[in-house]
Amino acid sequence: MAKSSNEKKRNPGAVQQVVTELAAAFGNRLVTSQAVREQHANTTTWIENQPPDAVVFPQDTGEVQQIVRICAAHHVPVIPFGTGTSLEGHVNAPFGGVSVDFRDMNKVIAVHAEDLDCVIEPGITRKQLNEHLRDQGLFFPIDPGADASLGGMAASRASGTNAVRYGTMKDNVLALKVVLADGEVMTTSRRAKKSSAGYDLTRLMVGSEGTLGIITELTLKLSGIPESIASGVCPFPSVDACCNAAILTIQSGIPVARIELLDALQVKASNAYSKLTLPEVPMLFLEFHGTEASVAEQSQRFGDIARELGGGPFDWATKAEDRTRLWQARHDAYWAGRSLRPGAQAIATDVCVPISRLAECVAATQRDIEEFKLVAPVIGHVGDGNFHLTLMVDVDDPDEVKRAKKLMERLTELALSMDGTCTGEHGVGQGKMKYMLAEHGAPALGAMAAVKRALDPNNIMNPGKIVPFD
Amino acid sequence: MAKSSNEKKRNPGAVQQVVTELAAAFGNRLVTSQAVREQHANTTTWIENQPPDAVVFPQDTGEVQQIVRICAAHHVPVIPFGTGTSLEGHVNAPFGGVSVDFRDMNKVIAVHAEDLDCVIEPGITRKQLNEHLRDQGLFFPIDPGADASLGGMAASRASGTNAVRYGTMKDNVLALKVVLADGEVMTTSRRAKKSSAGYDLTRLMVGSEGTLGIITELTLKLSGIPESIASGVCPFPSVDACCNAAILTIQSGIPVARIELLDALQVKASNAYSKLTLPEVPMLFLEFHGTEASVAEQSQRFGDIARELGGGPFDWATKAEDRTRLWQARHDAYWAGRSLRPGAQAIATDVCVPISRLAECVAATQRDIEEFKLVAPVIGHVGDGNFHLTLMVDVDDPDEVKRAKKLMERLTELALSMDGTCTGEHGVGQGKMKYMLAEHGAPALGAMAAVKRALDPNNIMNPGKIVPFD
Numbered sequence: 014m015a016k017s018s019n020e021k022k023r024n025p026g027a028v029q030q031v032v033t034e035l036a037a038a039f040g041n042r043l044v045t046s047q048a049v050r051e052q053h054a055n056t057t058t059w060i061e062n063q064p065p066d067a068v069v070f071p072q073d074t075g076e077v078q079q080i081v082r083i084c085a086a087h088h089v090p091v092i093p094f095g096t097g098t099s100l101e102g103h104v105n106a107p108f109g110g111v112s113v114d115f116r117d118m119n120k121v122i123a124v125h126a127e128d129l130d131c132v133i134e135p136g137i138t139r140k141q142l143n144e145h146l147r148d149q150g151l152f153f154p155i156d157p158g159a160d161a162s163l164g165g166m167a168a169s170r171a172s173g174t175n176a177v178r179y180g181t182m183k184d185n186v187l188a189l190k191v192v193l194a195d196g197e198v199m200t201t202s203r204r205a206k207k208s209s210a211g212y213d214l215t216r217l218m219v220g221s222e223g224t225l226g227i228i229t230e231l232t233l234k235l236s237g238i239p240e241s242i243a244s245g246v247c248p249f250p251s252v253d254a255c256c257n258a259a260i261l262t263i264q265s266g267i268p269v270a271r272i273e274l275l276d277a278l279q280v281k282a283s284n285a286y287s288k289l290t291l292p293e294v295p296m297l298f299l300e301f302h303g304t305e306a307s308v309a310e311q312s313q314r315f316g317d318i319a320r321e322l323g324g325g326p327f328d329w330a331t332k333a334e335d336r337t338r339l340w341q342a343r344h345d346a347y348w349a350g351r352s353l354r355p356g357a358q359a360i361a362t363d364v365c366v367p368i369s370r371l372a373e374c375v376a377a378t379q380r381d382i383e384e385f386k387l388v389a390p391v392i393g394h395v396g397d398g399n400f401h402l403t404l405m406v407d408v409d410d411p412d413e414v415k416r417a418k419k420l421m422e423r424l425t426e427l428a429l430s431m432d433g434t435c436t437g438e439h440g441v442g443q444g445k446m447k448y449m450l451a452e453h454g455a456p457a458l459g460a461m462a463a464v465k466r467a468l469d470p471n472n473i474m475n476p477g478k479i480v481p482f483d
Numbered sequence: 484m485a486k487s488s489n490e491k492k493r494n495p496g497a498v499q500q501v502v503t504e505l506a507a508a509f510g511n512r513l514v515t516s517q518a519v520r521e522q523h524a525n526t527t528t529w530i531e532n533q534p535p536d537a538v539v540f541p542q543d544t545g546e547v548q549q550i551v552r553i554c555a556a557h558h559v560p561v562i563p564f565g566t567g568t569s570l571e572g573h574v575n576a577p578f579g580g581v582s583v584d585f586r587d588m589n590k591v592i593a594v595h596a597e598d599l600d601c602v603i604e605p606g607i608t609r610k611q612l613n614e615h616l617r618d619q620g621l622f623f624p625i626d627p628g629a630d631a632s633l634g635g636m637a638a639s640r641a642s643g644t645n646a647v648r649y650g651t652m653k654d655n656v657l658a659l660k661v662v663l664a665d666g667e668v669m670t671t672s673r674r675a676k677k678s679s680a681g682y683d684l685t686r687l688m689v690g691s692e693g694t695l696g697i698i699t700e701l702t703l704k705l706s707g708i709p710e711s712i713a714s715g716v717c718p719f720p721s722v723d724a725c726c727n728a729a730i731l732t733i734q735s736g737i738p739v740a741r742i743e744l745l746d747a748l749q750v751k752a753s754n755a756y757s758k759l760t761l762p763e764v765p766m767l768f769l770e771f772h773g774t775e776a777s778v779a780e781q782s783q784r785f786g787d788i789a790r791e792l793g794g795g796p797f798d799w800a801t802k803a804e805d806r807t808r809l810w811q812a813r814h815d816a817y818w819a820g821r822s823l824r825p826g827a828q829a830i831a832t833d834v835c836v837p838i839s840r841l842a843e844c845v846a847a848t849q850r851d852i853e854e855f856k857l858v859a860p861v862i863g864h865v866g867d868g869n870f871h872l873t874l875m876v877d878v879d880d881p882d883e884v885k886r887a888k889k890l891m892e893r894l895t896e897l898a899l900s901m902d903g904t905c906t907g908e909h910g911v912g913q914g915k916m917k918y919m920l921a922e923h924g925a926p927a928l929g930a931m932a933a934v935k936r937a938l939d940p941n942n943i944m945n946p947g948k949i950v951p952f953d
Contacts (some may be wrong), residue, residue: 053682127730127839128771128868170679181677184487184685186655199926206836208904209690210922211911211949212931214724216653216686220679237736260597266707266773268738303736307777314774365675369597372775397676398598434678441681456669460938461682467937469928480682 023109023333027087028066031111034083037067042070042117047059053094054110055105059358059408060444065092065106072117072196074098074229084111084473092475093223094141095165096138100361103169103222106475109440113227115164121145122230129235130187130204135164135228142405149283151235154179157438158344159326164228169440170220173342176271177263177396183219190230191218193312194469205231215472216463222440223475225468239302239483242270243312244336247297247319252276252379252391254322255295256372259395263316263368264433271300273343278380279350279390281401286349288341297395298343299329300336343392350390357405363423364428365399365437374431375400378424386414399437426451441479449480487667493579497557498536501581504553505539512587513541524563524583525575525784529828530914531876535576542587544660544668544699550799551665551697554581554943558949562945563581563693565632566608569639570831571912573692577947583697585634591615592700599705600657605634605698621705623631624649627908628814634698639910640690647733647866648740648772649706651908653689660700661688664939674702687934692910693945695938709772712740713782715799715805717767717789722746722849722861725765726842727784734836737781742866743813746849749820749860749873757812758821767865768813769799770806770855818861820873827858827875831892834871834898835907844901845870848894855886869907896921911949921932 023250035043043133044050050064066290071077084091090110097104108113115136121177122129122132126149133142138160143152155166157173165171172181180184188202191214202212217225255274262269274297275283281293301311308331316327330336342349351359366374381404382389393400402424405416425435425448435448450458461480465472472482504511505859514520520534526834536559541547554561567574576582585606591683596619603612608630613622625636627643635641637659637939642651649655658672661684671684689697717724725744736811744767745753751763767789771781778801786797800806812819836844845861852859852872863870872894876887897916905918920928931950933943942952 051754057592125837126887128837129733130837155505166950172677180654183683184650187616193926193930197926197929198929200924201927203899203904203922204837204902205647205869205898205904206838207642207869207907209833209906209908209910210904210915211690211919212695212934213640213683213686213690213929214927214930216683220681221681225682235536237734239736241786248778263599264597266709299512302841304780306780310776311795363679367594367598367600367674369677399675399677428675429673432674433675434675434680434681437675437677438679440679448683452673454670456663456667456683457671458681459667460663460669460684464682464687464934465817467933483735 027089031083031087031089032067035067036081036113038079039069039269044068053097053114054106055102057100057403058100058444059360060102060105063105063107065112066109068112068114070114070117072472074192077113077192077227077229078196078198079111081109081192085194085196085471087470088473090473090476091227093164093227095136095162095435096160098159098161098441099165099169099442101444102438103442103478105443107443115162116230124149126151127254128204130232131235132230132232133163136162136233137165144211146235150238151187152234152238153233155182155185158347162230163233164341165232167219168222170438172438174273174394176394177272178268183216183240185233185234186215186219187234188232189196189228191213191226191228193226194474199309205260220440222442224479236356241303241305241308241331242336243301243308243329243331245312245327246291246337246339247324247327248292248294249297249298249322250294252295253372254324255297256395258297258318258324260368262315263396265314265318267314268404269299269311269315269396270302272300273298274391274393274395274400276391279346279392282353282390283342283346285465286352287345289342291382293432296422298339339472346392347403351405353390354388354405360404360406360409360417361401361439362404362424363399363436364424364433364437365397366428366431366433368398370398370431371395371398371434374427378402381386381423385420387417387420395435398433401452406414445477446479484568494558497559498579500523500555501553501559502537505537505550505581507540508530508549512590514538514682521582523567523574523928525572528570528572528914529605529830530572530575533577534576535582536579538582538584540584544662545661547697547699548666548668550581550583551664555664555666555941557941558835558941560943560946561697563634563638563697565606565635566630567688568631569912570628570909571914573639573910573912573948575915585632585908588699596621598674599703600698602702602706603847604700605633608632609636611789616705620708622708623655623703624706625652625655628796628817633703635700637701638692640695640908642908644741644743644864649744650740652848653686654688655704656685656701656706658702658841659685659688659698662696663696664941664944668742686884688929690910692912692948694935694949695944700830709826711768711773711775711778711801712806713799714799714809715769715772715797716761717769717794717797718762718764719767719792719794720764721844722765722845724794725767726865728767728792729790730838732785733866735784736787737767737784737868739774739781741747741768742766744861744863744865745868746861749816752819752823752860753812753816759812767811777839787952800951816862821875823860824858830874830887831874832874832894833869833909833911834894834903835867836866836901836903840901840903841868841870843864847897850874851890851893855858855890857890865906868903907933913948916949
């Protein structure tokens with residue numbers, strides 16, 4: 014069906030016309046080579062690579078308007094591109110079209126230190142932004158691991174290891190400048206910290222994955238770099254005990270900044286990959302932010318909770334080198350997982366459930382992994398109820414592929430049955446569309462489709478993602 | 484123009500038919516007496532009272548669906564009603580129609596203590612909910628002062644004195660059950676703490692003031708009641724020093740729970756009304772939440788900041804009685820303001836600006852108040868950049884009314900020129916519609932109107948609020 018729809022939508026004459034007009038306007042910033050087109054399609058998962066017809070590199074909002082207007086005139090798709098780290102085929106071009114690469118729009122436009130906000134272009138990555146902010150004692154807290162572009166992070170409602178304290182992109186974007194399907198530019202909100210002035214267009218755009226408009230400027234909330242940071246690791250007798258420790262920590266009001274689960278297999282993989290010597294049991298990695306006195310108090314209170322649950326000892330330190338090494342290992346968990354089975358394809362799952370159901374969800378999934386004879390270490394943003402399998406699959410073994418697919422179906426069904434979601438932070442893209450009806454129900458999915466049709470009546474904005482259009 | 488549109492929309496035959504059908508279905512839970520209809524229209528501001536044609540009291544979501552379907556069949560407006568504390572004419576019925584009063588839908592459906600969330604019906608008020616939660620050591624932090632219904636608070640994206648720490652309704656609603664314009668029920672999200680599964684329907688509904696659908700169930704995030712709470716008041720030499728103290732407090736990462744400005748006139752009014760003996764100078768009211776050690780540290784650090792800026796002494800205490808008395812006085816500030824000029828009409832303004840511009844905005848407004856010979860004490864959620872005038876107007880003096888209107892126009896223009904908003908927390912309703920174009924610009928307002936038309940094509944959901952439809 015995707016194919017016939019695909020055939021139906023492609024219009025080679027229109028595409029040729031668009032490429033000609035864009036080439037005239039953008040010169041060598043319009044690229045049509047096979048290699049560049051393929052780099053701009055999906056590359057990080059097992060979803061098939063569906064390259065766009067051309068890639069263009071705009072330098073300001075006006076140029077993005079120009080691109081959208083040219084594409085709109087010919088009903089040719091427009092697909093925004095940040096750094097290409099998405100996992101669900103967000104940047105694929107199933108109906109062809111033009112990929113808009115924000116490489117050249119990576120400036121910091123303003124930092125308002127007193128207001129704890131900044132205005133940036135969408136192509137800047139989170140590490141580049143934090144580098145820029147460091148001298149002012151400020152940072153942008155959302156950390157999905159990958160050095161993604163901020164535009165892409167907003168578009169996919171990204172989060173990561175410290176969402177438990179700082180929230181997700183929905184909580185940290187104040188306002189967006191967005192080029193709409195007709196080429197008009199809207200500003201979704203003012204720079205005031207809060208507003209009740211009408212529909213929340215900012216949150217409507219955050220997580221819309223380029224299907225409602227293209228983000229060309231972001232106003233982000235910033236946080237002060239904490240006076241003191243403490244990090245540590247804590248072993249537990251079971252995943253269940255890890256989850257209970259997380260629940261108690263949050264219930265007690267300890268403002269933990271990160272609380273990350275690694276199951277025994279993941280610890281083993283990380284020991285090997287990151288040259289650590291941790292006991293190969295379920296483990297929490299933690300981080301506390303605050304004043305010196307406050308992080309000491311938080312660490313001590315967490316240590317008490319861990320002990321009560323049979324965990325510990327909880328070793329913590331405030332030395333920057335130890336911390337960096339620890340969190341580098343956590344960020345490398347995905348690569349460590351991959352190294353368990355070189356040559357296999359890694360697939361990252363992403364369910365999120367109410368935290369009270371997390372232990373049960375992980376345990377059932379670990380039983381499935383064993384039953385299905387698969388290799389899949391577990392890492393979890395356990396304070397949010399969100400966890401990932403790094404499912405290592407030999408794609409040349411059809412039976413294993415079948416088992417892996419079955420496992421993913423079961424995991425999603427289980428999460429939905431627990432009032433959870435199929436995706437905590439990776440987004441829908443192409444890969445999760447099949448779960449949308451089961452997750453949301455027909456009326457909510459119908460409302461999403463109605464909004465999509467209202468804002469993009471010709472379905473040119475990143476078509477084939479999130480919601481079915483027809 | 485409102486009038487002609489009004490005439491055009493009213494259809495007495497259709498209304499009669501709807502009333503007959505609702506009376507058959509709801510018996511004496513359908514009321515058409517003049518007194519009850521007027522109580523359900525706008526009563527708290529100087530906006531004219533525009534009563535609905537009937538008021539109905541549903542008992543569950545199914546009944547709300549039934550009401551909406553009957554109204555939809557005849558294109559008759561439906562206006563949701565909580566406790567009627569809104570300030571901008573949200574519950575008025577400019578085109579007639581049926582007011583849906585949630586008085587009887589006020590149950591707590593579930594409390595999930597481990598997940599820090601609860602599921603409730605929309606008619607329960609925040610005080611009733613917190614009473615229910617207290618035994619479990621939990622509370623719902625949003626506090627707009629008035630004992631509003633949670634459904635109304637979500638619909639108007641309310642916030643209040645502790646938004647600086649806990650956010651607004653947009654940050655504390657996890658999911659909503661909503662009856663749409665066609666009578667279908669959608670659930671906007673799952674109970675998982677975060678999700679990237681498609682458009683953020685929850686945030687689209689929060690703040691939509693009943694114009695896109697009617698909220699019939701809410702899943703709210705809860706917080707643990709802090710182990711220790713410290714409160715205090717701190718005098719300052721000027722409003723400017725108060726604002727700078729707030730900026731420094733937030734920049735230093737002190738997680739202040741409330742930081743409220745009262746100008747000298749407001750302090751004078753509160754002294755008289757609440758029998759306090761505060762020095763009649765600009766003043767901050769503060770509250771800190773945390774462990775005993777942490778609130779002591781926070782209070783001390785704030786005291787240092789205040790001293791640096793020529794403020795203080797900062798007296799703080801953790802005794803519950805002192806705290807209650809203090810915050811009762813703060814909550815009564817509006818009534819205290821009114822008592823400055825008995826018999827006058829009180830009008831509450833609500834601009835919100837980037838915090839760096841707050842002092843300038845308040846100072847310019849105080850000059851305007853003096854120039855215009857008006858009486859208007861200032862209270863401010865200074866950590867958010869949001870402040871209110873309680874503008875006391877003799878409505879029988881046309882010249883004073885004219886000066887008051889002029890003042891409000893100037894205040895809004897000034898806030899918009901500072902990248903602020905015309906409403907930080909009261910909502911648009913009817914009163915702020917005239918500012919929407921200036922605040923958002925045509926493309927954003929057009930996007931809002933497109934969403935409205937997509938979800939409510941016949942304009943029956945609380946028409947005449949937020950966005951122009953035609």
